[in-house]
Amino acid sequence: MTDAPTKARKRDxxxxxxxxxxxIELLRERGSGGLSLRECAAKANVSHAAPGYHFKxxxxxxxxxATRGFGHFVDAMEKRRKSAxxxxxxxxxxxxxxxxxxxxxxxxxxxxxFSGQQFNKDDEPFETVASKAYAILxxxxxxxxxxxxxxxxxxxxxWSLVHxxxxxxxxxxxxxxxxxxxxxxxxxxxxHLFKSITAAQE
Amino acid sequence: MTDAPTKARKRDxxxxxxxxxxxIELLRERGSGGLSLRECAAKANVSHAAPGYHFKxxxxxxxxxATRGFGHFVDAMEKRRKSAxxxxxxxxxxxxxxxxxxxxxxxxxxxxxFSGQQFNKDDEPFETVASKAYAILxxxxxxxxxxxxxxxxxxxxxWSLVHxxxxxxxxxxxxxxxxxxxxxxxxxxxxHLFKSITAAQE
DNA sequence: CCACATAACTTGACACTGTCAAGATATGAT
DNA sequence: ATCATATCTTGACAGTGTCAAGTTATGTGG
Numbered sequence: 001m002t003d004a005p006t007k008a009r010k011r012d013x014x015x016x017x018x019x020x021x022x023x024i025e026l027l028r029e030r031g032s033g034g035l036s037l038r039e040c041a042a043k044a045n046v047s048h049a050a051p052g053y054h055f056k057x058x059x060x061x062x063x064x065x066a067t068r069g070f071g072h073f074v075d076a077m078e079k080r081r082k083s084a085x086x087x088x089x090x091x092x093x094x095x096x097x098x099x100x101x102x103x104x105x106x107x108x109x110x111x112x113x114f115s116g117q118q119f120n121k122d123d124e125p126f127e128t129v130a131s132k133a134y135a136i137l138x139x140x141x142x143x144x145x146x147x148x149x150x151x152x153x154x155x156x157x158x159w160s161l162v163h164x165x166x167x168x169x170x171x172x173x174x175x176x177x178x179x180x181x182x183x184x185x186x187x188x189x190x191x192h193l194f195k196s197i198t199a200a201q202e
Numbered sequence: 203m204t205d206a207p208t209k210a211r212k213r214d215x216x217x218x219x220x221x222x223x224x225x226i227e228l229l230r231e232r233g234s235g236g237l238s239l240r241e242c243a244a245k246a247n248v249s250h251a252a253p254g255y256h257f258k259x260x261x262x263x264x265x266x267x268a269t270r271g272f273g274h275f276v277d278a279m280e281k282r283r284k285s286a287x288x289x290x291x292x293x294x295x296x297x298x299x300x301x302x303x304x305x306x307x308x309x310x311x312x313x314x315x316f317s318g319q320q321f322n323k324d325d326e327p328f329e330t331v332a333s334k335a336y337a338i339l340x341x342x343x344x345x346x347x348x349x350x351x352x353x354x355x356x357x358x359x360x361w362s363l364v365h366x367x368x369x370x371x372x373x374x375x376x377x378x379x380x381x382x383x384x385x386x387x388x389x390x391x392x393x394h395l396f397k398s399i400t401a402a403q404e
Numbered sequence: 405c406c407a408c409a410t411a412a413c414t415t416g417a418c419a420c421t422g423t424c425a426a427g428a429t430a431t432g433a434t
Numbered sequence: 435a436t437c438a439t440a441t442c443t444t445g446a447c448a449g450t451g452t453c454a455a456g457t458t459a460t461g462t463g464g
Contacts, residue, residue, distance in 0.1 A: 052424080111318040116372065163370060189358055189362065213411080213459065239451065255413065
């Protein structure tokens with residue numbers, strides 16, 4: 001479909017990326033459980049065992065897809081962060097908005113990444129991009145951690161709230177879409193959040 | 203294993219429940235993706251197509267498992283709620299603790315239920331127990347919604363926080379178990395939560 | 405007690421999946 | 435032009451979900 005006329009793919013190293021593309025397309029079409037090595041191969045116009053050569057097994061392809069997902073994740077957060085003023089509140093708000101941008105722009109990748117399934121934790125590109133995402137959030141939270149308090153407290157507070165909000169919005173809206181009308185904006189939720197952490201500061 | 207000697211199962215209507223047992227055991231052993239109709243059948247000492255007769259397809263069995271999961275979910279919350287004083291703060295705290303009890307007692311069911319996969323929304327037992335869970339949380343939040351404010355705001359705030367905390371605790375601790383040491387207790391997180399919602403009340 | 409209707413399974417088949425081994429083929433270096 | 439190697443293909447095997455058709459138990463009416 002993407003590669004209509006050419007019967008055999010040029011061996012230019014583009015296949016792994018094309019297979020990840022196909023996998024994401026598959027996730028979008030059939031949900032988190034609909035990933036298949038053979039269908040990815042078919043979408044990329046290669047034989048059914050070609051994905052196995054590059055990714056070893058399904059977990060390998062899943063890890064590559066998750067790596068792509070985390071890439072979009074950090075991009076979304078950094079894009080919002082760069083176009084915000086430098087004061088801590090604006091920065092943290094921007095990070096959270098980026099988080100939600102990612103969840104609504106790539107719902108299947110969001111669900112896939114946080115579905116609880118295990119990826120190859122020894123995969124180097126995956127580990128670096130994933131920890132980069134955590135680092136961004138941690139940095140934005142830093143100004144709000146009280147002196148002589150472990151930073152984890154605030155980080156988990158912020159992270160849990162935005163992640164829980166995104167995750168629940170997603171799953172509930174998938175269940176019954178007409179519920180989107182009564183669903184609160186994130187602004188009011190994050191309003192409460194700032195009341196909480198500034199109260200903790202004093 | 204559970205039914206060692208008897209070669210053929212008695213037709214007493216116990217098979218559906220036994221298959222759900224087997225499915226949960228399978229989820230515990232192999233994670234969210236390791237569910238299989240045929241293995242459930244083998245564990246219950248019936249033929250490979252027996253699950254299909256009761257649950258139609260894999261989605262049907264999954265829905266039955268999720269129904270069981272939501273049952274434990276509401277049990278955990280109500281158990282904590284009943285052994286708490288009747289003041290609103292203790293009640294809400296109890297609900298949240300029950301939420302986390304469920305997540306740590308049945309991690310595979312927690313992940314399975316909230317993995318984003320679709321269940322049979324027309325399944326009557328599933329729908330009733332699921333909405334009962336939501337009703338419990340909603341009731342506990344009711345005292346905290348400000349007058350002339352939509353209840354969803356506070357509900358989502360509380361729900362997102364406790365769900366996000368549980369979900370992140372789970373997935374991160376699955377990734378690297380030694381992280382459990384630095385992970386904050388829920389008490390301190392819920393402390394911030396109450397600062398937030400009582401600040402909203404005034 | 406016996407036929408019989410029906411619920412509860414079993415057997416068998418088909419298309420599909422992941423994964424491995426072995427063969428084919430293009431690409432770049434010598 | 436030869437050759438080594440990375441990249442892909444072909445073929446096979448075990449396992450999966452799902453359906454159709456056959457079998458067996460169970461309880462009900464005669």
